[in-house]
Amino acid sequence: MPPIVLRLVLRLLWPGLVPVLGASLWLGSGAGPEDVGGTLQGLRYGALGLAVLLGWRFHRSRVLFAALTIGLGAEALYAFGSDVGSPVAEAVLVATAVNLALLSLAGDRGLLSVVGIVTGLLLFFEGGWVLVLGRPDAGPAPEWLTSEVVAFPLGSLVLTLPASTLACLLSGLVMLLCLSRREGPIDSGLFGALVAVSAALAYPTHGALSHGLVTTGLGVLVLSVLETTYALAYRDELTGLPSRRALNQLMETLDRPYTLAMVDIDHFKKLND
Numbered sequence: 001m002p003p004i005v006l007r008l009v010l011r012l013l014w015p016g017l018v019p020v021l022g023a024s025l026w027l028g029s030g031a032g033p034e035d036v037g038g039t040l041q042g043l044r045y046g047a048l049g050l051a052v053l054l055g056w057r058f059h060r061s062r063v064l065f066a067a068l069t070i071g072l073g074a075e076a077l078y079a080f081g082s083d084v085g086s087p088v089a090e091a092v093l094v095a096t097a098v099n100l101a102l103l104s105l106a107g108d109r110g111l112l113s114v115v116g117i118v119t120g121l122l123l124f125f126e127g128g129w130v131l132v133l134g135r136p137d138a139g140p141a142p143e144w145l146t147s148e149v150v151a152f153p154l155g156s157l158v159l160t161l162p163a164s165t166l167a168c169l170l171s172g173l174v175m176l177l178c179l180s181r182r183e184g185p186i187d188s189g190l191f192g193a194l195v196a197v198s199a200a201l202a203y204p205t206h207g208a209l210s211h212g213l214v215t216t217g218l219g220v221l222v223l224s225v226l227e228t229t230y231a232l233a234y235r236d237e238l239t240g241l242p243s244r245r246a247l248n249q250l251m252e253t254l255d256r257p258y259t260l261a262m263v264d265i266d267h268f269k270k271l272n273d
Helices: 004-012 017-028 034-057 061-080 087-106 114-134 163-182 185-200 208-234 244-252 268-272
Strands: 148-154 157-162
Touching (some): 034 208, 061 208, 087 114, 163 185, 208 244
Antiparallel strands (some): 148 157
16 A cells, blocks of 8 residues: 555645646746636636535535635635735634644534534634724734744744644644544545645735635545545445446456456355454
């Protein structure tokens, strides 16, 4: 089995995401057309709607709530004209990191379950918090949000980080621990979304690269649902081996004539028990 880091990288670099990220880098460099903002915004809305729809249809509450967290956070940034380092940008980054880490720990639950209701209330109060910070007549942001905090004291050398960066690092560590235990596509998708959003907020929030990275994060969530659905249909949940449906599909792709040898193991039930 490949190492978990390799499996994570492979899941995050699906062929469908490489063109999106590549185009974003090209546009962000200034080489692309100047009127591309509307197209990228449409792609972001489309990815958000698809992630929410698939999360609801396939009962993947973590994907639904993660997509809402990223989509609403991005909308708040663009609505308030917030840029890198602003109170709204820092608040969105902290809220996104905390929410994705909690979703990794909670697992998929029903939307009307206790976890689902608490998550919905958390999103509601976080949205209100961001709205307060973004008001034109808003007072100064909380000191802990905009100031740097001590992260790693190493004797005379003290490394300080912004609260938002520290929240992303701690959340990423929590999500990697969850991924090492479950190693599921949804957990990989949540971690990939955190990486994409963190990178998006390192650039001006109205730039093409920021739009593309947010869309990439939402696209990772969409593909995680599709990969989970594929695994349920074509792999045995207990052993992880391809199922009979996978065998039938493989046989349809073979060029004839071919020879197929099937082996039956005696008393396999006793071994399985």
